[in-house]
Amino acid sequence: MRIVSLLPSATEALFALGLGDRLVAVTHECDHPPAAAALPVATRPSLRLEAEDSGGIEMAVSLAATEGRSLYQIDIDAIRALQPDLVVAQDVCRVCAVSAAEVAEDLEGIRMLRQHPHSLEDVLGDIERLAVACGRDATPLLGRLRVRLDAASQTARRLPRVRGVFLEWLDPPYPAGHWTPDLLALAGVDDPLARPGLPSVAGSWAEVAASRPEVLILAPCGFNRDRAAAEAARLRTQIDSVGAARVVVLDGSAYFNRPGPRLVDSLEVLVASR
The missing domain is CATH 3.40.50.1980 (Nitrogenase molybdenum iron protein domain)
Structure with a gap:
């Protein structure tokens, strides 16, 4: 299976599921685990905001939204040339990562998994759905994550x-x-x-x-x-x-x-x- 991830959290989940070797492209923001940074990149930012403070970024992002400009440049031709079996994108925030709506029409005909979590349980559910889409059992990973969640919350309850x-x-x-x-x-x-x-x-x-x-x-x-x-x-x-x-x-x-x-x-x- 060949996977393009347009979402840093999905990239992390794929590596955690043991599917990092199935990734053929990621975004410029996919920096974890370190192996993700070595993969081909299919996006780049439309705005250069590294030197801006949070007030400057807020103004630039708001202006781009008002003018209908995307915060991301997406190399659709490169993604199609990679012939992916699955593209993973998100519908939660157009600022934080590439929006699925931005690429759905251009990538028509390619299977797309759209993630839109709003709670912690949604996030865990998305990991499971991603695993199913890739033919992988998420039970071991989710079991380890839930054990850690329970241990941390138990510690908090003692405070x-x-x-x-x-x-x-x-x-x-x-x-x-x-x-x-x-x-x-x-x-x-x-x-x-x-x-x-x-x-x-x-x-x-x-x-x-x-x-x-x-x-x-x-x-x-x-x-x-x-x-x-x-x-x-x-x-x-x-x-x-x-x-x-x-x-x-x-x-x-x-x-x-x-x-x-x-x-x-x-x-x-x-x-x-x-």
Whole structure:
């Protein structure tokens, strides 16, 4: 079987399922596991945002959306030339990864698996559906992931619950949405701004402060820990205005933003940060 993954989390899941050798192309964002970075790349970004802070990125992305421009350039001819048996794409967020809607018509005739998880259980279900589509049994992998989820949540239950706010973007602040509230609940973090199963939406620092969190967790989408820490330093005045006793900066790109196997690592990171 020949597979093209247009979704970093699906790439991670395929490797975790032992199907990494079936991948014939991935996206420019597929960087885990390291072997994924050696695969042919079928996409590139339309915007150069590496030097922008979160406010600049928000403005650029909003302008592109207003003008109807895609954030990704997709080499459809290269994908067709690879003659894949399966293309994996997503319908959750047009910003975070290539949208299935962008390629469905151009790749008509090629089998496409569209993933659209909104909860932690949806993510695990998508891993199973991906395995089925590839003729692989997901039971061993899912069993290991559930054992780790249970162990981390058991550890969290031995600790006092804490009132916290998790932000997946900083300028403006976006509270946790989709699957992240499930992780917070399992980790013993009560987040009054979280939107379980729903997209994250822009809020204000005044709203964050009004929620009176004991801990403020920062894991901006697509930012590694160093870049997130630099952004937190830039927004120190706003963060200090929240009045949280603790501020925790985490690697959103590696963990929380990608609905794949490493969401289990994300829970373990959350519990360890308690």
